[in-house]
Amino acid sequence: xxxxxxxxxxxxxxxxxxxxxxxxxxxxxxxxxxxxxxxxxxxxxxxxxxxxxxxxxxxxxxxxxxxxxxxxxxxxxxxxxxxxxxxxxxxxxxxxxxxxxxxxxxxxxxxxxxxxxxxxxxxxxxxxxxxxxxxxxxxxxxxxx
Amino acid sequence: xxxxxxxxxxxxxxxxxxxxxxxxxxxxxxxxxxxxxxxxxxxxxxxxxxxxxxxxxxxxxxxxxxxxxxxxxxxxxxxxxxxxxxxxxxxxxxxxxxxxx
Ligand SMILES: Nc1ncnc2c1ncn2[C@@H]1O[C@H](COP(=O)(O)OP(=O)(O)O)[C@@H](O)[C@H]1O
Ligand SMILES: [Mg+2]
Numbered sequence: 001x002x003x004x005x006x007x008x009x010x011x012x013x014x015x016x017x018x019x020x021x022x023x024x025x026x027x028x029x030x031x032x033x034x035x036x037x038x039x040x041x042x043x044x045x046x047x048x049x050x051x052x053x054x055x056x057x058x059x060x061x062x063x064x065x066x067x068x069x070x071x072x073x074x075x076x077x078x079x080x081x082x083x084x085x086x087x088x089x090x091x092x093x094x095x096x097x098x099x100x101x102x103x104x105x106x107x108x109x110x111x112x113x114x115x116x117x118x119x120x121x122x123x124x125x126x127x128x129x130x131x132x133x134x135x136x137x138x139x140x141x142x143x144x145x
Numbered sequence: 146x147x148x149x150x151x152x153x154x155x156x157x158x159x160x161x162x163x164x165x166x167x168x169x170x171x172x173x174x175x176x177x178x179x180x181x182x183x184x185x186x187x188x189x190x191x192x193x194x195x196x197x198x199x200x201x202x203x204x205x206x207x208x209x210x211x212x213x214x215x216x217x218x219x220x221x222x223x224x225x226x227x228x229x230x231x232x233x234x235x236x237x238x239x240x241x242x243x244x245x246x
Contacts, residue, residue: 015168022198040229047200051167097238104212105170107204109237116236 003070003078005031013054013063013083021050021067028069029077032139041117042077042137048110049081049133055102057085057131079118079135087127095123148176150184157186158224162195165203165230173206181213189214194225203230204237211243222246 007028011017022043029042046067053065068080088094095115100108115121118135125131151158159180163169181189189210196203207223214221222244226234234240 015166018166018168019164019198037229040232043198044200044229044233047166047198051200051202055167104209105174105205107201107208107237109201109204113201113233113236117232 001072001074004073005071006068008066008068010064010066013058013065013085015051015054017065018047018050018054021065022046025067025069025079028071029139031071032075032077033142034139035142038137038139042079045114045117045135045137046079046081048114049079049135052110052133053081053083053085053131055106057083057087059086075139075141077137077139079137080132082130082132084130087129088123088125088131089127091123091125148173148180150180152184152186155184155187156190157181157184157188158190158192160192160195162197164198165196165206166198166200167202170202170206174209177206177210178213181210181217185217186214187219189219189221190224191221192224193227193230196227196230199230199233201233201237204233204239207234207239207243 009024025046026039026043029039050065063083063085066082070078093099095111097112098108100106114135118137120136122134149160211221224246226245231245
């Protein structure tokens with residue numbers, strides 16, 4: 001399936017860009033006329049994925065984060081978040097609730113929230129090369145349109 | 146990240162405002178720790194009515210305060226939590242640890 005629309009943003013792994021990324025995703029998603037609840041879910045999932053790049057992928061340097069947003073004809077929003085950071089040695093383990101390498105500054109619930117707020121989540125990672133997260137969410141079609 | 150506090154009869158009420166994400170979390174954790182350790186309250190009430198966004202970094206902020214209150218033998222409740230923040234707290238199972246009023 002080809003996307004009907006697409007944008008790509010690249011930004012530095014500064015924490016100030018967490019708010020930028022989720023607002024940008026919400027603005028792009030507005031084309032699908034989502035409900036407020038759907039917008040909030042998307043913003044939360046984007047925030048988790050982007051924060052992970054900023055906190056974990058580049059622990060003591062600045063790197064770049066790419067976010068690609070796509071729309072499909074069936075009202076699906078696809079969000080890809082990619083870094084070229086340290087990578088995740090064991091993705092299955094990292095996705096488990098409460099698992100964190102971030103100590104008590106982190107809750108270990110990021111992947112759990114991405115999973116429960118989106119319809120599906122794929123994580124690909126290679127240690128030393130980076131991590132790519134792809135999430136999809138079908139936005140409801142509202143009556144009367 | 147602004148917080149404001151009132152203390153009455155050993156109940157410390159802290160009002161959080163704005164976007165509670167990783168960008169804000171460090172400052173919030175430090176500010177809350179200072180308020181708690183100064184007041185040494187019997188109960189901490191976090192008023193979340195001014196929170197416009199929260200993700201799992203906010204969960205870490207809430208849990209940090211909860212752990213400190215437990216060490217002090219005190220209790221903690223969350224008040225006026227907006228629906229999107231309730232959803233995040235519930236997805237993380239925090240509602241089973243801390244009362245959401
Ligand atoms: N982009 C990433 N690069 C490197 N490691 C990551 C990345 N995303 C997640 N991780 C790893 O997966 C763990 C779990 O992530 P998450 O569920 O978001 O919890 P938290 O961010 O609170 O640690 C992280 O502690 C980290 O070890
Ligand atoms: Mg995370």
